Amino acid sequence: MNGSKPNTDIGIFAAFNALLLRDLRVYFRSRGTWLNPLVFVLMVITLFTLGIGPDPSALSTHASGIIWVVALLGIMLSLDALFRADFDDGSLEQLLLSPQPLYLAVLAKVLAHWVITGLPIVLASPLYSLMLGIPANAIAFLALGLLLGSGILSFIGAIGASLTVSLRSGGLLIALLTLPLYVPVIIFGSQFVQSAIEGWPLMPTLSMLLGLLIGAIVLAPIAIIGGLRLSQDS
Amino acid sequence: MSTEASNHSTQTHISDEPSLVLDSVSCERGERLLVECLSMSLAAGQGVRIEGPNGSGKTTLLRVLAGLSQQYSGAVRWCGEDIRQARAVLAADTLYIGHLAGVKALLTPLENLAWWVSLHIPSLDPLSKESLLNALTQVGLQRFANTPCHQLSAGQQRRIALARLYLSQHRLWILDEPFTAIDTDGVALLEQRIAEHLAQGNMAIITTHQAMQIEGFSSYCLDKVEQKEGGGQ
Numbered sequence: 001m002n003g004s005k006p007n008t009d010i011g012i013f014a015a016f017n018a019l020l021l022r023d024l025r026v027y028f029r030s031r032g033t034w035l036n037p038l039v040f041v042l043m044v045i046t047l048f049t050l051g052i053g054p055d056p057s058a059l060s061t062h063a064s065g066i067i068w069v070v071a072l073l074g075i076m077l078s079l080d081a082l083f084r085a086d087f088d089d090g091s092l093e094q095l096l097l098s099p100q101p102l103y104l105a106v107l108a109k110v111l112a113h114w115v116i117t118g119l120p121i122v123l124a125s126p127l128y129s130l131m132l133g134i135p136a137n138a139i140a141f142l143a144l145g146l147l148l149g150s151g152i153l154s155f156i157g158a159i160g161a162s163l164t165v166s167l168r169s170g171g172l173l174i175a176l177l178t179l180p181l182y183v184p185v186i187i188f189g190s191q192f193v194q195s196a197i198e199g200w201p202l203m204p205t206l207s208m209l210l211g212l213l214i215g216a217i218v219l220a221p222i223a224i225i226g227g228l229r230l231s232q233d234s
Numbered sequence: 235m236s237t238e239a240s241n242h243s244t245q246t247h248i249s250d251e252p253s254l255v256l257d258s259v260s261c262e263r264g265e266r267l268l269v270e271c272l273s274m275s276l277a278a279g280q281g282v283r284i285e286g287p288n289g290s291g292k293t294t295l296l297r298v299l300a301g302l303s304q305q306y307s308g309a310v311r312w313c314g315e316d317i318r319q320a321r322a323v324l325a326a327d328t329l330y331i332g333h334l335a336g337v338k339a340l341l342t343p344l345e346n347l348a349w350w351v352s353l354h355i356p357s358l359d360p361l362s363k364e365s366l367l368n369a370l371t372q373v374g375l376q377r378f379a380n381t382p383c384h385q386l387s388a389g390q391q392r393r394i395a396l397a398r399l400y401l402s403q404h405r406l407w408i409l410d411e412p413f414t415a416i417d418t419d420g421v422a423l424l425e426q427r428i429a430e431h432l433a434q435g436n437m438a439i440i441t442t443h444q445a446m447q448i449e450g451f452s453s454y455c456l457d458k459v460e461q462k463e464g465g466g467q
Contacts, residue, residue, distance in 0.1 A: 014359070018352035022338075022345065029340040029382075090334025093302060098353035099326035105353075232302045 015100040016108050023112035026085075033081065034116035037074040041121055044070045045128045056133045063132035064142070064193035068186050071121050071146060072153055076182075078117045079157040079174055082109065083165040087231060092165075096228060106221040106228075110158045118150030134197065141196035148209040149189040155216035156181045162227030166234040184212060253277050254299070254406060254437060259308035263294050269456065271308070279450055281428070281438040286456030292441040293333065293410055295456070299439060300330040300408045312406070329354070329404040331412060335395035339384035343375055343394045346383065350398060358401065369400040372427075374420070389415040399427050407431060407438040 027033050048066050052058055086092040095105055125146050129139045160178040164170025192205040254276040261269045268291025276282055284292050297303040299310060301317050301324050310317045312324045337346050347366045351358050358365060370379050373393040383391055392415045399407070407428070413421050425448055428438055432450045440446070 015352045015356070018349055022341065022349045025345065026338055026340050085338075088334075089338060090332055090336035091338060093330065093332055093334065094336040094350060094353065096302065097300060097325055097328065097330050099322055100353055100356065229304070232297070233305050 012100060012104060015098070016104045019095075019105055019108035020112050023109055024115060027112065027116045033078075034120060037078045037117045038120040038124055040077065041070050041074040042124065042128065044073070045131055049131055060133040060135075060197075063129070063134050064190040064197070066132060067125070067128060067134075067142065067146075067193070068149070068190045071150060072182055072186065074121055075117055075150060075153045076157055076175060076178060078113070079154075079161045079178075080164075080171050082113050082158055082161040083228065083231075084161075087165045092228065093232065096232060102225045102228075103221050106158075106224045107217070110154055110221075110224070113158070114151060114154040118154050122146045122150055134193075138193065138196040141202065142193050144206075145189050145192040145196075145209060148206075148213050149185050152185050152209070152212050152216045153182060155220040156185075159220055159223045159227060162224045162231065165228070166231040185209075188212070253311075253313060254439075255309075255311040255314075256299075257309040257311065259295075259298065259306055259310060261291065261294050261298050261303070261306040263291065263305075269295050269306075273308075274454065276437050276439070278435045278437065279432050281432050281440065281448065281451040283446060283451055283453040284439065284441045284456060285443075285453050286441075290456040292456055296330075296408050296410050296439065296441060297332070300328060300332075301325060302330070327405045328408060329398060329402045329406070330408045330410075331395050331398065332410045333414075335391055337383055337391050337394045339391075340382060342380045342382055343370055343386075343397070344379045346394055347397060347401070351401060354398075355401060355403070365401060369397040370394075372400040372423075373397045389417065389420075392416060393420065396424060399424070399431075405436050407436070407440075409438065409440045411441055411443075413442055413444050 045066065048070075049059060052062070083092060086095065096102065098105065122143055125143045126139050129142055134142060157174065157178050159181075160174040161170070163177060164173045167173065188205050188208045192202065192209060194200075195202050195205055256272055256274050258271045258273050259269060260267065260271055272295070274282070284295065286292050294303065298306045301321055304318070312320060312327065315323060317324045336350070337343075338349075341349070344363065344366055347369060348363075351366065367376065367379060370376050373396055375390060375393055375397065378386060378390065383394065386394075396412060396416070409428075412424060416424065421444065425446060428440070429448045429450075431438060432448070438451075440451075
């Protein structure tokens with residue numbers, strides 16, 4: 001018999017794994033979902049190189065800012081899909097009614113989404129670093145900054161996605177809700193890359209990014225759960 | 235089932251015996267008041283069939299009882315505790331199947347069930363395929379266990395959701411139109427499963443437009459006019 005207290009020994013981690021694997025499976029079977037943000041980022045950066053012109057010094061001056069803004073937009077555009085399919089087919093109801101801790105379920109969902117949107121952007125960063133003329137010794141730091149930053153962007157963006165999932169067209173509203181919250185990430189993220197290029201101390205901005213990431217992982221799921229519960233009342 | 239206008243004797247009733255008590259529950263959707271001051275109680279082994287024309291608030295009421303919707307006044311008590319406070323207790327004891335099947339089209343029936351089991355039946359290992367295959371066999375999908383769901387018909391996708399009934403040990407089933415898109419034989423099997431569930435001392439709340447022949451079931455009509463005249467039975 002299932003008692004009133006859920007068996008929490010293996011259940012929590014089994015549920016976390018099952019959710020993570022199931023979401024990754026769904027994403028990989030719907031080809032394109034994981035490719036779209038990456039292709040978007042590569043195309044916009046190509047447009048920047050064409051627009052600014054072939055002058056390497058002009059490109060590399062603005063490179064860190066361009067990369068961060070484009071990565072931010074790429075992740076933001078993919079966010080609408082985070083809870084939409086689950087909302088439409090009823091999986092979200094089953095998730096919300098689960099006796100398992102929702103906190104972990106939300107962590108798993110955002111993590112899976114980051115793996116297919118944020119991670120490819122991080123892994124491809126050497127490619128567009130070369131396109132924008134970022135010095136070779138700064139490429140690793142750019143990737144590190146993007147690794148931390150894309151995680152923050154995914155978690156903050158997921159709050160917007162959870163609040164707009166019950167609206168038919170939430171796309172632009174997500175942008176309006178999350179862009180103000182993205183400001184610190186952009187400031188410290190591009191500052192980190194700039195520091196690496198110029199040889200300034202890295203620790204201050206790196207610790208800010210780490211702090212923001214930890215804060216986002218700890219606090220964002222609470223807001224996301226609230227948003228998802230609200231979506232069931234509309 | 236009792237459907238008195240306000241049943242105050244149940245208010246202080248707290249016991250281990252599972253029971254669902256609705257205390258003057260009203261819910262609205264949009265601006266319309268759909269369910270007005272509904273009081274009823276459900277004890278072990280009892281089932282209730284909620285009837286009413288389209289748009290009379292059956293789904294809205296079921297979503298409130300499952301703990302999905304918070305937009306209601308009055309109180310719903312599960313085993314004596316208000317479900318607003320005791321959400322986790324209700325979640326552990328309840329199986330809800332709504333209009334939306336909660337079945338991912340890109341996954342196979344087996345994968346869909348494994349995901350659901352890991353969320354809702356922590357005592358069962360989601361990777362042990364035996365019990366999952368058994369449940370799929372019960373709903374006649376054993377041959378399609380590894381076929382992506384988007385290749386299955388609407389009725390078959392519905393059957394995946396209903397396969398949960400054969401895995402569930404929840405004490406309360408809340409089923410919203412469970413027989414939609416299910417063929418006659420399937421409906422008979424499901425009725426048998428629901429009767430079994432009640433015979434084990436559990437409860438069920440079902441909305442359906444089809445006639446059901448299950449012992450221990452009473453029906454309640456959500457038609458507003460009838461309700462004002464005394465309603466019930």
